[in-house]
Amino acid sequence: MGQTPPPAAAADSSWLQKSYDHVVEIERKHVAEAGGNWLVDLPLVESPDSHYVFFMEARIPAALFTRSSAFYPAIKEFTLIVPDWQFYDEITEQATRKGMCIEPATTNIYYHIRRVDTMVKVDSIHISGEQPVVTFQQPKVPAGNMVVYRSESYGSACCPKDPMWELAKEDAAVIRSFEQQHKVSVKGIYRQQQGKEGEHTDYYTLPDLTPNQRLDFILMKRSQWIVNKEKKKITFSPQVFTPWLEPFIKEGFREMREVKYDQ
Structure with missing residues (x-):
């Protein structure tokens, strides 16, 4: 794959360092x-x-x-x-x-x-x-953090109801389908409560998947995570995805609890 030609070099290259x-x-x-x-x-x-x-x-x-x-x-x-x-x-x-x-x-x-x-x-x-x-230098993950590849947040379940709740019904089926297609087990899904009306965020850590399988999972969920997608024509631009770190909360109202879908 040829490298995209760079933009014209800036007249001021003072940002360039002698060593990094x-x-x-x-x-x-x-x-x-x-x-x-x-x-x-x-x-x-x-x-x-x-x-x-x-x-x-x-x-x-x-x-x-x-x-x-x-x-x-x-x-x-x-x-x-x-x-x-x-x-x-x-x-x-x-x-x-x-x-x-x-x-x-x-x-x-x-x-x-x-x-x-x-x-x-x-x-x-x-x-x-x-x-x-x-x-x-090899980057390190500080203790007490988890590596996250995707997160999905839901608003209130009632007052008014967040439309994203309609997608929650699909999760078990789409995850099972992914597992069968790739012959893997999707683990490391953690839920964190954020409100008293069902508001929460699901974090996907995908610990046992390869980088290729993780990317396939991210792309699958990106396509799924659209309300009324059958009525929309959506084109995704090429993108670079990266994981991020989240503090792992072990107690209290915001405790992160693992979510397991029935096999």
């Missing part, structure tokens, strides 16, 4: 793809006040990061380092055609991405040869 510490490497083993949608299956703590740096070893189109805020949405500013795959592919093709070995110069595209309100502001620079020094 605590870089999160997104490897191929961390990602899954289905129908142009991607899951980056790498949980991390998202802080809107911190600057993050990612090295994208997996070949995900850069446009999905520069045109959308779906990738780790709580992060407001980050640098994305992407190998120039188009350049490397051209070198490989040239070497194969000529029957020779060509050692390409290390070539990366650096994107500086800032999310301001509903806008995504992007600067970029293309560097071939000597690169900024990069030090990788």
Whole structure:
């Protein structure tokens, strides 16, 4: 897959650093793809006040990061380092055609991405040869948190009734269908009460599924989670999904209780 050509490099490249510490490497083993949608299956703590740096070893189109805020949405500013795959592919093709070995110069595209309100502001620079020094760090999940891949919230069950309650009737059937199709067991669904009229949120942690199965589940639930969908024509744009962390509440009114559907 060729890399989307980057935007024109900004005249001001003062954001580019000589070295980057605590870089999160997104490897191929961390990602899954289905129908142009991607899951980056790498949980991390998202802080809107911190600057993050990612090295994208997996070949995900850069446009999905520069045109959308779906990738780790709580992060407001980050640098994305992407190998120039188009350049490397051209070198490989040239070497194969000529029957020779060509050692390409290390070539990366650096994107500086800032999310301001509903806008995504992007600067970029293309560097071939000597690169900024990069030090990788594996993100960790702090104790007391659970990794969530999808959540669904319901309002009042009565006063007035939230239309989303109509979808709750489908959950057992669609989950059983998914389990049969993929030959898996969907576990780790937790419910948290949020009001006295039935308001609650269901969190899907999907602990025993592979990244590909998790992405398939997310896409299945996204399509299901639409009221009166048979009367609507809905087209979803390609998206990068990421898990997030939720504190696991063990007691009190907001205690998280596991939901199990009869098999």
